[in-house]
Amino acid sequence: MVRINSRIAQVTGSTTLAITARANELKAQGVDVVSFAAGEPDFDTPDYIKEAALQAIKNGFTKYTPSSGTEELRAAICDKLKRDNALDYKPAEIVVGCGAKHAIFNAVMVLCDAGDEVLIPAPYWVSYPEMVKVAGATPKYIQTTPASGFRITPVQLQAAITPRTKLLILNSPSNPTGSVYSRAELEAIADICLKNGLYVISDEIYEKLLYTDAPFTSIAALGKGIQALTITVNGMSKAYAMTGWRIGYAAGPSAIMGHMKNLQDHSTSNPCSISQKAALAALRAPEDGIRAMRDEFLVRRNLMMSLVDGIPGVSYIKPDGAFYLFCDFSKFGPCAEVAKRILNEVNVAVIPGDGFGAEGYLRLTFCTSQERIREGVRRIKEWIARSI
Numbered sequence: 026m027v028r029i030n031s032r033i034a035q036v037t038g039s040t041t042l043a044i045t046a047r048a049n050e051l052k053a054q055g056v057d058v059v060s061f062a063a064g065e066p067d068f069d070t071p072d073y074i075k076e077a078a079l080q081a082i083k084n085g086f087t088k089y090t091p092s093s094g095t096e097e098l099r100a101a102i103c104d105k106l107k108r109d110n111a112l113d114y115k116p117a118e119i120v121v122g123c124g125a126k127h128a129i130f131n132a133v134m135v136l137c138d139a140g141d142e143v144l145i146p147a148p149y150w151v152s153y154p155e156m157v158k159v160a161g162a163t164p165k166y167i168q169t170t171p172a173s174g175f176r177i178t179p180v181q182l183q184a185a186i187t188p189r190t191k192l193l194i195l196n197s198p199s200n201p202t203g204s205v206y207s208r209a210e211l212e213a214i215a216d217i218c219l220k221n222g223l224y225v226i227s228d229e230i231y232e233k234l235l236y237t238d239a240p241f242t243s244i245a246a247l248g249k250g251i252q253a254l255t256i257t258v259n260g261m262s263k264a265y266a267m268t269g270w271r272i273g274y275a276a277g278p279s280a281i282m283g284h285m286k287n288l289q290d291h292s293t294s295n296p297c298s299i300s301q302k303a304a305l306a307a308l309r310a311p312e313d314g315i316r317a318m319r320d321e322f323l324v325r326r327n328l329m330m331s332l333v334d335g336i337p338g339v340s341y342i343k344p345d346g347a348f349y350l351f352c353d354f355s356k357f358g359p360c361a362e363v364a365k366r367i368l369n370e371v372n373v374a375v376i377p378g379d380g381f382g383a384e385g386y387l388r389l390t391f392c393t394s395q396e397r398i399r400e401g402v403r404r405i406k407e408w409i410a411r412s413i
């Protein structure tokens with residue numbers, strides 16, 4: 026038997042894979058499957074972004090770039106962070122990676138060592154704990170509940186800190202819950218981080234998909250002290266419907282970013298040169314196009330909520346951001362089993378919550394048309410009527 030690196034050996038594969046594989050199998054047999062499983066916008070990448078990529082190819086912009094991204098793209102990211110987030114960064118404090126996931130991975134690798142503890146509010150995005158394990162550090166979960174809107178409280182955060190705690194991974198708006206922290210809540214969290222010298226990775230990938238009137242707050246914008254402890258991560262995937270292009274970025278103190286660049290120098294090198302030109306066009310353009318996508322997500326969210334309200338025994342917390350309705354199906358059995366049965370018996374693909382640290386829940390995405398949302402929820406309702 027091959028002996029595998031001990032840190033890699035404890036990494037678990039994607040829990041969503043089994044459902045997706047089965048859904049594809051059914052589709053291949055000609056079954057009409059409604060998918061609420063996707064973790065990406067169903068919209069096409071806007072034309073002005075594609076056009077910039079075609080130009081990049083025609084102009085021969087097809088070679089290596091600096092490994093942390095071109096100077097012009099990092100400058101455009103600084104402009105964006107200034108404009109949208111009231112954050113001051115210099116291009117040298119930006120590392121562009123192959124998606125926000127890659128930026129988070131590199132940040133975790135640079136910050137964490139064996140023995141370090143990393144605080145992860147649960148439910149969490151599935152990749153955070155696995156990244157922490159690859160770094161040799163230990164994930165420690167802070168359990169949130171529907172009663173707190175799936176947000177950690179300052180008391181919980183303080184109680185979770187030990188002398189080994191190195192880092193907190195925040196994700197607002199959240200995948201899978203859609204919860205969003207208010208400015209006041211972030212201020213309380215920032216105070217505790219400052220007092221304890223705790224670093225923060227702030228995953229802001231759903232920043233543009235917000236459904237309340239309150240403006241988005243980046244935790245790093247709350248003061249110079251917390252900015253010095255924070256790595257702000259964002260990217261193109263969710264807001265610009267660019268999941269396949271693989272462009273994300275991190276902004277943080279140069280002492281940390283220099284090491285992220287070094288790590289990238291010897292692993293991926295630069296993210297795709299063509300995608301970098303596309304990202305530049307996306308960041309420089311007016312936001313009308315992406316606002317239209319957000320408006321459609323809002324309509325779909327409201328539709329899905331009103332339909333799920335009609336299913337007895339299922340509850341959820343209204344998501345203020347992202348594109349997921351995270352529903353409590355615990356009355357109907359273990360969530361992996363429920364998801365499998367819903368797929369096999371009424372052909373709707375949903376993601377079980379156990380991979381997100383939330384047994385009993387199912388994640389339903391509204392990244393599909395209003396018509397498919399009506400059909401999918403109708404089928405789930407029928408399944409429940411049949412099985413109780």
Ligand SMILES: *Cc1c(COP(=O)(O)O)cnc(C)c1O
Binds near residue numbers: 199271272
């Ligand atoms: C989709 C997602 C990302 C990463 O997206 P990339 O495609 O790697 O840029 C990061 N965090 C969360 C919570 C996500 O849902």
